[in-house]
Amino acid sequence: MLRRLLTIGLLVGLGFGVFGQPLEVWLSITFAESFNEAIREMVLEWSEKTGVEVNLILLPDKIFNEKLINAIETRITPDITLVTEFGDALAYEAGLLVPLDDLVDRLGREDFWPQALEVMYLPDPATGEMHIWALPIIMEPFYWHIRTDLLQAAGIEIPEYPTWEWLIDAAYKVNRPPHRYGLGIGFGVGWDTPTTLYFLVALYGGGFVTEISPTGADIFNTEPTWRLFADLKKWWKDKLIPPDAIAWADIDNNLAFMEGRVMCILNPTTVLATMVRTDHILLPGTGVVNIPPVIEAKESILVFRSTPEREALAKDLLYYILSDKERLRVEICDKAAMYGMPIFKSQAEIMSQKIRAREGVYQYALHDLVEPIRRGEFYMWCNTVPFPYGKAHPAWEAITSAQTEWNRFMTKLLLEDADPKEVAAEMAAWMNSILAKWAK
Amino acid sequence: MKKRLEPYLYVAPAVLVIAAVLVFPLFYTFYMSFAEKILGQAISGFGLQNFREVLSEGRFISSLTKSLIFTFVAVFVKLVLGLTLALLLNRPFRGRGLFRAYFFLPWAIPWFTIAIIFLWLFRLTGGINTMLGALGIYPVFWLGRDLALASGIIANVWKGFPFFMVSLLAGLQTIPRELYEAAQVDGASPLQQFLHVTLPGLRNVILIVCTLSTLWTFGLFELLYIMTGGGPGDASKVLPILVYETGISMYQFGKGSAMAVLTVPLILIWVFVLVRLLRREA
Numbered sequence: 004m005l006r007r008l009l010t011i012g013l014l015v016g017l018g019f020g021v022f023g024q025p026l027e028v029w030l031s032i033t034f035a036e037s038f039n040e041a042i043r044e045m046v047l048e049w050s051e052k053t054g055v056e057v058n059l060i061l062l063p064d065k066i067f068n069e070k071l072i073n074a075i076e077t078r079i080t081p082d083i084t085l086v087t088e089f090g091d092a093l094a095y096e097a098g099l100l101v102p103l104d105d106l107v108d109r110l111g112r113e114d115f116w117p118q119a120l121e122v123m124y125l126p127d128p129a130t131g132e133m134h135i136w137a138l139p140i141i142m143e144p145f146y147w148h149i150r151t152d153l154l155q156a157a158g159i160e161i162p163e164y165p166t167w168e169w170l171i172d173a174a175y176k177v178n179r180p181p182h183r184y185g186l187g188i189g190f191g192v193g194w195d196t197p198t199t200l201y202f203l204v205a206l207y208g209g210g211f212v213t214e215i216s217p218t219g220a221d222i223f224n225t226e227p228t229w230r231l232f233a234d235l236k237k238w239w240k241d242k243l244i245p246p247d248a249i250a251w252a253d254i255d256n257n258l259a260f261m262e263g264r265v266m267c268i269l270n271p272t273t274v275l276a277t278m279v280r281t282d283h284i285l286l287p288g289t290g291v292v293n294i295p296p297v298i299e300a301k302e303s304i305l306v307f308r309s310t311p312e313r314e315a316l317a318k319d320l321l322y323y324i325l326s327d328k329e330r331l332r333v334e335i336c337d338k339a340a341m342y343g344m345p346i347f348k349s350q351a352e353i354m355s356q357k358i359r360a361r362e363g364v365y366q367y368a369l370h371d372l373v374e375p376i377r378r379g380e381f382y383m384w385c386n387t388v389p390f391p392y393g394k395a396h397p398a399w400e401a402i403t404s405a406q407t408e409w410n411r412f413m414t415k416l417l418l419e420d421a422d423p424k425e426v427a428a429e430m431a432a433w434m435n436s437i438l439a440k441w442a443k
Numbered sequence: 444m445k446k447r448l449e450p451y452l453y454v455a456p457a458v459l460v461i462a463a464v465l466v467f468p469l470f471y472t473f474y475m476s477f478a479e480k481i482l483g484q485a486i487s488g489f490g491l492q493n494f495r496e497v498l499s500e501g502r503f504i505s506s507l508t509k510s511l512i513f514t515f516v517a518v519f520v521k522l523v524l525g526l527t528l529a530l531l532l533n534r535p536f537r538g539r540g541l542f543r544a545y546f547f548l549p550w551a552i553p554w555f556t557i558a559i560i561f562l563w564l565f566r567l568t569g570g571i572n573t574m575l576g577a578l579g580i581y582p583v584f585w586l587g588r589d590l591a592l593a594s595g596i597i598a599n600v601w602k603g604f605p606f607f608m609v610s611l612l613a614g615l616q617t618i619p620r621e622l623y624e625a626a627q628v629d630g631a632s633p634l635q636q637f638l639h640v641t642l643p644g645l646r647n648v649i650l651i652v653c654t655l656s657t658l659w660t661f662g663l664f665e666l667l668y669i670m671t672g673g674g675p676g677d678a679s680k681v682l683p684i685l686v687y688e689t690g691i692s693m694y695q696f697g698k699g700s701a702m703a704v705l706t707v708p709l710i711l712i713w714v715f716v717l718v719r720l721l722r723r724e725a
Contacts, residue, residue, distance in 0.1 A: 072691060075483045093694065097483035192672025247567040249675045250586040255566070262568055397483070397694060404692040407673040407680055414676030418588060437693065440481065 025056035026316055027081035031067035031088065033302065034273045035339035038141075041330060042085060049323040055316055064088060075099060080307040082317045087303045089404065091137045092387055092395040094305055095125060101306040101314050102127070102134030103321075110325055114347045116142070116376065122388045122395050123303070136305075137395070140325070141335050141343030142383070143300040144293070145198060146372065148260055148274050149267040152288025153177045163370050165292050167206055170267065171238075177266045180242040187265030188244060189251035190413035194386065197403045198298055199269055201385040205296045207231040212389035212434065215398055216442045220434035222391070224427045232416055232423030239417045249414055261285065271300070275367055276340035290369040291341070295380035299344065301387065329353075340364045344376060351376065398441040402434055475700035482694040493701035503702055505677055506685040513592060513667075513681050514660045517599040518653055524600065525607020525652075530641075532608070533615045543612070550605035558669035561598035562586075565670070586671055591679040595667045599660060607652050614648035615641070647721060654717045658710065682706060 028046060032039055043059060050057045060081075062070060071090045074080045075097050094100050107120060115138075123137040147170065154161060159173050174185025189195045204211060209227030212219045238244050245264060247255075256268040261278065263285060268274065278286045306317045325331070332350040335343035337357075341364065345351045355373040357365040375381060382390055389399040403409075412433075416426045479488040497503045532543055549557070564570040565585035572582035585594045618641065626636045642649075664683035667673065673680035673688070682702070690699020 069691065072482060072694075076696075093483045192674040245567075247584055247587065249588075250584075250591070250671065252562070252672065258566075258568070264568065397481075401693040401695070405688055406692070407677070407684065407688055410672070410674040411676045414588065414674065414678075418675065440695070443487065 025058040026083070026313065026320065028057055028059045028083045028085065028320070029067060029070070029081045030059060030061050031064050031084070031086040031302075032061050033086055033141075033335075033342075034271070034276070035335055035342050037338040038331075038334040038343070041334040042324065045324045045327065045330075046320065049320050052323075053316075053319070055320075057320070080309075082307060082309060082313055083321065084305045084307075085140055087137070087305050088300065089386055089400060091123060091301075091303055091305060091384075092400050093397040094307070095123065095136045095395065096128075096397050098128050099307050100136045101308055101317075102136060103138055103304070103306060103318070104135050106318050106321055106325075107135055107138065109322055111347075114328075114349050116346065116348060116351075118379065118381070118383050119301075119346055122301075122383050122393065125394060137303040138325075139301045139346050139383075140304050141302045141331075142346060143271050143302055143342070144344045144372070144376075144381075145202065145269050145271055145298040145300070146275075146291040146341075147267055147269055147294055148272075148289060148291050149173075149369075150177075150260075150263075150285070150288055151290045151369070152285075153183075153266055155288075161290075161292075161369060164374070165294055165369075167294055170294060171243075174243055174266055175241075178241075178243055180245075183263065184245045184259075184265050185243045185267070186238055187248070187256050187259050187268035189248045189253075189256045190410060190417065191249060191251035191255065192406045192410045193251070193253035194403075194406070195251065195253050195256060195270075196406060196409045196413060198300070198385055200409070201382065201390075202269060202296065202298045203231050203235075204228060205298075205382055205390060206294075210389075210391045212392045212396075212399060212438065214392065215396060215438055217435050217439035219392070219438045219442070220431045222431075223434060224424075224431035228427045229423045232426055236416060236420070236423065249410070249417055269298075272340045272342050275364075276342060279340050279364055279367075286367075290367055291372070292369045293372050293375045295375045295378075297375050297381035298385050299376075299381050299383050301384035302343070303384075337363065341368065341372065344373075396441070398438050401441075402437050405437075408433060472700045472703055475697055476704040478697045478700075480697035480700075482691075482696050486697075493698045494705070496698060497701050497705065502677070502680075502685060503682075503705065506680050506682045507706070509592060509677070509680060510661055510682040513596060513599070513679075514657055517596045517603065517660050518656050520596070520600045521603045521607050521656060522649065522653060524604040526611050526645075528604070528608045529611035529615055530637075532612055543609075546608055547605045549602050550609075552602065554602065554663070554665045555669065557598055557602045558666045561594065561601075561666075562670045565594050586675075588675045588678045591671045591675065592667075595670055595679055598666055598670065599663065602666075603656060603660070606656065610648055610652045611645060614645045618644035650717055650720055654713065657713060661706075661710070 030039065030042055039061065043061070046057050046059045068089050071084060071087065072093070075090065075094050078099065080099055107115065119139050119142065120135050124133055124135050126133055151161065154173055154177065157176050159176060162169060171186070177183065178185035188199045190199070204227065207227040207230055209225060209231065210222040213222050245259060256270055257274045257277070259265045260268045260274055261283060272291060275289065275291055277283070278289060304321060306314060306321070308314070328345070328347050328350050332345045332353060336345060336354055341354070345354060351373045355371050357363070358368045358371050358373070384395060386403040387395040387400055389396065412426055412430045415421045416423065476493055477489050477491070478486045479490070479492060480486045528546055532539060532546070567582055567584060571585065576582060584590065622640045622644070623636055626640050631639065662683060664687060667679050667681055668684055668687070671679040673684040686699050686702045689695050689702060
């Protein structure tokens with residue numbers, strides 16, 4: 004019996020040695036089912052065409068993130084990760100990534116949004132040469148979902164390109180607490196808190212990190228943040244923000260909007276897509292707008308170091324997926340209520356045309372959503388890249404993923420009525436303490 | 444010689460498996476707690492820096508306190524509820540088997556599902572407030588700063604009491620009927636019978652279920668992580684959430700390990716007390 008088992012083990016081992024292990028691809032499941040399915044189909048098509056076996060693993064985002072971090076720590080990595088929302092910088096710092104410059108050139112460098120290529124354009128730790136270490140597969144813009152029906156009822160006109168001042172003014176005009184709140188921004192434990200602050204700090208002209216040093220976050224403890232925090236307190240006290248927003252999970256702002264509790268929220272169009280799919284009662288009175296600076300979460304592609312042959316195969320598979328630009332746009336944009344902004348300018352232009360033609364799901368865009376992106380009024384990869392630093396860094400990943408800490412500072416500001424300057428100073432000191440660890 | 448070695452050979456595979464899955468991670472965590480180690484990076488030094496940081500920040504003590512409150516309140520309520528139901532279900536009545544199965548149901552539901560259910564129930568516009576609203580009662584902010592930990596305890600008790608109930612029910616059935624008959628002959632009231640026959644008879648079962656439940660509740664991560672994420676503020680940030688956030692989310696593996704190591708003495712003390720109590724009984 005034992006001999007038989009040993010023989011089987013030996014044969015399996017030899018099999019792997021001779022034929023090699025399948026190419027391993029991890030896909031973090033996106034909200035857009037059509038996109039997930041399209042990626043799966045494209046991987047299968049490529050596999051059939053080339054005869055290369057691919058092991059595609061679809062994972063929910065939280066499990067994906069943990070699995071990726073474990074892979075980086077143990078250095079037992081897959082060949083490709085797709086829709087990676089977190090951990091790119093950690094993987095780069097660990098020296099595990101393959102540069103993707105050649106893939107970018109093959110796909111047409113001029114067709115990419117340049118900002119999307121910049122944030123992971125970093126030196127090779129070994130040679131110092133600059134390379135692109137990650138690409139977005141989609142950009143995930145955070146749009147303002149607004150209740151157009153409420154605004155119309157209140158006689159408020161929606162300008163073609165709304166501003167923040169307009170939004171706050173409108174929010175006050177339709178505010179009816181405790182039944183309806185003007186401003187649906189959440190500060191609970193989740194990604195929405197850093198994302199919302201990312202937007203607001205940028206809007207107020209502030210910043211988070213200037214350099215990776217023990218004083219790199221000093222910029223946060225300056226006048227723009229103090230002003231923002233003072234305004235946040237005012238909106239909180241005026242009951243413009245729902246009182247439970249301090250305990251919102253990432254889904255709660257979506258629900259608050261769909262329950263009719265808030266006039267507006269900042270979110271990817273997962274909300275709009277759900278409303279379209281369910282033919283929600285509030286859908287006819289809902290629209291989405293961009294208020295610059297637009298926050299673009301990244302969903303990136305990483306290729307991990309292995310052997311030259313495997314790396315080449317991985318890039319070929321990626322080329323197969325990304326070169327079908329039209330298909331990617333249809334799956335992530337047309338079929339998913341504009342959930343993903345195309346990474347290619349040419350496809351974004353098609354999106355722009357469809358918005359202007361008010362075609363299908365694009366009718367819910369109240370203006371050309373591509374325009375601010377075209378003008379460069381956006382920030383990329385908020386959970387990986389601090390501004391004005393502008394490059395992906397694991398220290399920032401560590402800071403943004405400490406979501407209970409962000410919530411703690413907001414609790415102090417809003418519930419404990421702490422001084423804005425005191426909270427800004429504490430938050431900057433906390434960020435500096437993390438930056439200091441990476442600056443060593 | 445061969446005969447003497449034989450028993451060791453039989454247990455060797457089990458010992459090796461336990462060493463691989465239990466002892467190694469334990470020692471590795473202990474080792475890491477002294478390491479200046481960021482995830483993905485090589486160890487940059489050794490020392491007591493992690494412990495110094497953990498103990499000086501105050502977050503650890505705050506989370507430890509919340510963990511202790513969460514654990515002891517939850518275990519106490521589970522014990523009281525489990526014992527009450529066990530006593531009720533130990534009496535003969537029609538449909539007793541059905542009720543036993545019914546009350547055991549929550550135990551069969553995974554923590555993840557329990558967390559989602561209670562998250563939906565406790566939201567400001569969730570199930571409980573909808574019911575309260577129907578009664579004309581103003582909504583309660585169950586997941587707010589004042590009630591977040593208590594809401595977690597309610598969810599924990601709901602899932603955990605069947606374990607107490609079933610274990611104590613089994614314990615009750617081992618107490619000889621003659622003891623109750625003798626007590627009745629001596630004129631003992633139902634309360635005296637409970638205090639002097641039932642409770643001593645259940646002593647070992649209570650000790651064991653309380654110990655197991657304490658260890659499980661103290662180390663429980665997913666319930667509060669999903670329901671509250673540890674917030675608002677630090678209101679429900681129990682130790683497992685703090686350790687996870689520090690070690691995994693913030694990439695500070697060494698510091699997270701130090702936090703985990705600092706809880707080991709507490710657990711050891713609890714197990715030591717239990718063993719002493721059980722020995723005294725023996």
